[in-house]
Amino acid sequence: MGRTPSNHYHHGDLRRALLQSAEHLLESEGLDKVSLRAIARIAGVSHAAPYHHFDDVDDLLASVATSGFSRLRHAMSNKAEAVEGPPLTRLQEAGIAYIRFAAENPEVYRLMFSSRLRASENHPELAKAAGEAYATLGALLGRSSPNASAAFGAAQAAWSTVHGLAMLIIDSRLDIDRNDAEAVERAAREVTNVLGRGLRDLVSGA
Amino acid sequence: MGRTPSNHYHHGDLRRALLQSAEHLLESEGLDKVSLRAIARIAGVSHAAPYHHFDDVDDLLASVATSGFSRLRHAMSNKAEAVEGPPLTRLQEAGIAYIRFAAENPEVYRLMFSSRLRASENHPELAKAAGEAYATLGALLGRSSPNASAAFGAAQAAWSTVHGLAMLIIDSRLDIDRNDAEAVERAAREVTNVLGRGLRDLVSGA
Numbered sequence: 001m002g003r004t005p006s007n008h009y010h011h012g013d014l015r016r017a018l019l020q021s022a023e024h025l026l027e028s029e030g031l032d033k034v035s036l037r038a039i040a041r042i043a044g045v046s047h048a049a050p051y052h053h054f055d056d057v058d059d060l061l062a063s064v065a066t067s068g069f070s071r072l073r074h075a076m077s078n079k080a081e082a083v084e085g086p087p088l089t090r091l092q093e094a095g096i097a098y099i100r101f102a103a104e105n106p107e108v109y110r111l112m113f114s115s116r117l118r119a120s121e122n123h124p125e126l127a128k129a130a131g132e133a134y135a136t137l138g139a140l141l142g143r144s145s146p147n148a149s150a151a152f153g154a155a156q157a158a159w160s161t162v163h164g165l166a167m168l169i170i171d172s173r174l175d176i177d178r179n180d181a182e183a184v185e186r187a188a189r190e191v192t193n194v195l196g197r198g199l200r201d202l203v204s205g206a
Numbered sequence: 207m208g209r210t211p212s213n214h215y216h217h218g219d220l221r222r223a224l225l226q227s228a229e230h231l232l233e234s235e236g237l238d239k240v241s242l243r244a245i246a247r248i249a250g251v252s253h254a255a256p257y258h259h260f261d262d263v264d265d266l267l268a269s270v271a272t273s274g275f276s277r278l279r280h281a282m283s284n285k286a287e288a289v290e291g292p293p294l295t296r297l298q299e300a301g302i303a304y305i306r307f308a309a310e311n312p313e314v315y316r317l318m319f320s321s322r323l324r325a326s327e328n329h330p331e332l333a334k335a336a337g338e339a340y341a342t343l344g345a346l347l348g349r350s351s352p353n354a355s356a357a358f359g360a361a362q363a364a365w366s367t368v369h370g371l372a373m374l375i376i377d378s379r380l381d382i383d384r385n386d387a388e389a390v391e392r393a394a395r396e397v398t399n400v401l402g403r404g405l406r407d408l409v410s411g412a
Contacts, residue, residue, distance in 0.1 A: 156396065
């Protein structure tokens, strides 16, 4: 126990521990309470330790948001691959997984869309992860829509719908408790039903 | 000019001037920069003057948000009433007006949905204005949907879609400049086209 706290971790493990502590702090206390100092305390390392991996708190938060987009993408594609059926059925399952991710990780989700992190300018890896998540949604809409404009409109409609419902749920704007998984799933299914009907003519093989 | 600055205004005019100054400051500098002191300076009144009308800055911001919901509601119903056509055509025009309002007033729109103002607990007039805006969208969906659950799903889908696109535009998540009115209108029309097709079977008289 005479070691300095940051020696508890191997290099990669420290980074992971800091990210986990940041996410824990974010979800339990909110973005305003997140500082490198508080994160170091939760991870049980010295105040200086986070600087081995991150320039400042926004650099660390960008990594939390990047990891969030990556997990969101995997949640969507895992669900889409697990179901049999036409493209729109798979899109619906991916959309429900998207909304569930936001309901389960509200502060991470909010951070992912926060204007605080100017992704493309300062955090290229965050911009890349966000782009990949968006592309996953686009790929589920099929590659052979009647024309590029229709495909673009379809992707925007799909993203708008799931993002809108996700935000309304986590901002408590609907009479839905975000911790009630069944209520979230029911609302997500109803709203993506409408989306699916709307996209029927736009998505080939639907 | 020997008068104290707040004497420049009649009672109701001071309140209006403070709200206008707050909105100006909000849109030009962002929520973080809004304080009663800064608002008083812009309105050209004493530091004490705002307290004649508002308990604190959140009380004033709640009034800005309340006025925002009221203007949003009028923007939607004016548009819906100005067009001829079936309910879904009127809903689409209202939805486009909704998205345009957000693009033109991004910080006010963000404030309206901010968790900072816990509407129902501390600001009942804000909760009322928000409820009325939501009801306007619901009324455009027609009063005679096949059943209550379908009507509820339709309203949630409509609100999710317009809120989602509005947020994606004002958070610069799409390749759309929020100040480019034509680009905003085009995206809003495409996305509400998808919504309208999705709602066709749910809305009576569509």
